[in-house]
Amino acid sequence: MKRLTFLVICLVLLLLAVPGLSAPIAIKFPHTYLESSPVGRGANLFKVLAESRLKSKVKVDIYPARQLGNTKQIMEALQSGAVQIAPLPLYRLAELSQQFQVFALPFLFEDEGAVYRFQRSHVTKTLLDAAEKEGYKGLDFWHFGMKQLMADKPLLLPTDAKGLKFAVSKSVFPDLAMWQYKAIDAAPVLMSANQIYCALQGGGVDGLEDSWPSLFYSKFYEAKKYISVTNHAYIGFLLTANTGFWRSLPSDIRHKLQTIIPEVTKEVNRLAVEESFKAIQGIKKSGAVQIKTLTNEERAEWLKYMKPVWNKLESRIGSEIVQTAIQKSGTGGGGDPCPLGTCRCMDRSCKKKCCY
Numbered sequence: 001m002k003r004l005t006f007l008v009i010c011l012v013l014l015l016l017a018v019p020g021l022s023a024p025i026a027i028k029f030p031h032t033y034l035e036s037s038p039v040g041r042g043a044n045l046f047k048v049l050a051e052s053r054l055k056s057k058v059k060v061d062i063y064p065a066r067q068l069g070n071t072k073q074i075m076e077a078l079q080s081g082a083v084q085i086a087p088l089p090l091y092r093l094a095e096l097s098q099q100f101q102v103f104a105l106p107f108l109f110e111d112e113g114a115v116y117r118f119q120r121s122h123v124t125k126t127l128l129d130a131a132e133k134e135g136y137k138g139l140d141f142w143h144f145g146m147k148q149l150m151a152d153k154p155l156l157l158p159t160d161a162k163g164l165k166f167a168v169s170k171s172v173f174p175d176l177a178m179w180q181y182k183a184i185d186a187a188p189v190l191m192s193a194n195q196i197y198c199a200l201q202g203g204g205v206d207g208l209e210d211s212w213p214s215l216f217y218s219k220f221y222e223a224k225k226y227i228s229v230t231n232h233a234y235i236g237f238l239l240t241a242n243t244g245f246w247r248s249l250p251s252d253i254r255h256k257l258q259t260i261i262p263e264v265t266k267e268v269n270r271l272a273v274e275e276s277f278k279a280i281q282g283i284k285k286s287g288a289v290q291i292k293t294l295t296n297e298e299r300a301e302w303l304k305y306m307k308p309v310w311n312k313l314e315s316r317i318g319s320e321i322v323q324t325a326i327q328k329s330g331t332g333g334g335g336d337p338c339p340l341g342t343c344r345c346m347d348r349s350c351k352k353k354c355c356y
Contacts, residue, residue: 081242097133107233109233139241150207150210153225158183168181168191169193196218197220207224
């Protein structure tokens with residue numbers, strides 16, 4: 001019996017020593033969105049590519065739709081190492097480092113293409129280093145969408161918003177919102193997300209700024225008569241890993257994941273622009289609201305009012321970051337009608353093949 005036990009132990013030790021038979025590295029990947037969303041589909045694509053190319057070396061478990069908690073809880077779990085990878089909203093990272101507020105500067109970026117150019121600039125390292133100091137290893141940026149303005153009248157010029165009250169989420173740059181609306185003699189009203197629809201319907205606020213998917217899927221568009229296509233601020237994520245986990249990975253596995261992530265990012269960003277396109281089509285089909293697009297001249301007028309807001313925040317964010325963003329944004333008006341190869345030109349008389 002002793003001899004049999006000894007042989008079993010030897011066999012187990014032998015199997016453990018055989019290359020490729022060790023347990024795969026576990027990667028928990030939570031997020032707060034549905035699996036059908038761009039973020040959800042990106043997470044699933046990461047799993048497929050990582051497990052297929054690294055064979056039995058990694059195992060990725062996806063936890064969508066707040067299965068592991070809300071954004072704050074996911075950030076805490078990521079920081080502690082309880083989860084390994086997650087996409088974090090940029091506005092949440094701005095609470096840790098004010099440099100991330102560059103993405104919210106009003107009328108700085110014209111579209112997702114302009115944001116993408118900035119995200120590939122040399123100053124990105126400064127942003128990623130700031131996140132890493134807090135325990136978050138930045139891997140890549142993922143798009144969600146650009147913000148638009150909604151009210152009971154077209155907001156084509158800054159003076160059109162004078163005296164109006166705008167709903168602003170309590171969690172998203174409240175001081176920046178205060179300066180932004182003060183610049184156009186309007187007033188921000190801070191409220192939680194679940195209060196916004198009732199406030200719009202009941203007249204507690206006159207307007208709202210949000211992305212196309214949020215305006216559509218939350219049915220905010222039903223509450224007001226006009227959406228003005230301003231593309232005036234960016235919403236996105238930083239795909240992030242726990243710093244300790246990322247550094248502890250064997251170099252071959254880390255290198256392979258680094259080659260996979262850009263592929264996933266490209267698909268997520270394409271899907272995000274497509275999601276905005278679908279939301280625009282759904283809103284137009286409803287007939288509940290009229291959509292007005294700023295001309296280049298109208299956008300230039302908004303810029304005059306918003307540049308002082310940039311100046312107020314430049315010392316907080318960093319001059320080099322803001323100036324690089326201005327360089328990469330192309331503030332002449334119009335933007336790219338086909339950012340990232342997918343149409344988002346609305347009703348401009350554009351002849352690009354990707355446009356509808």
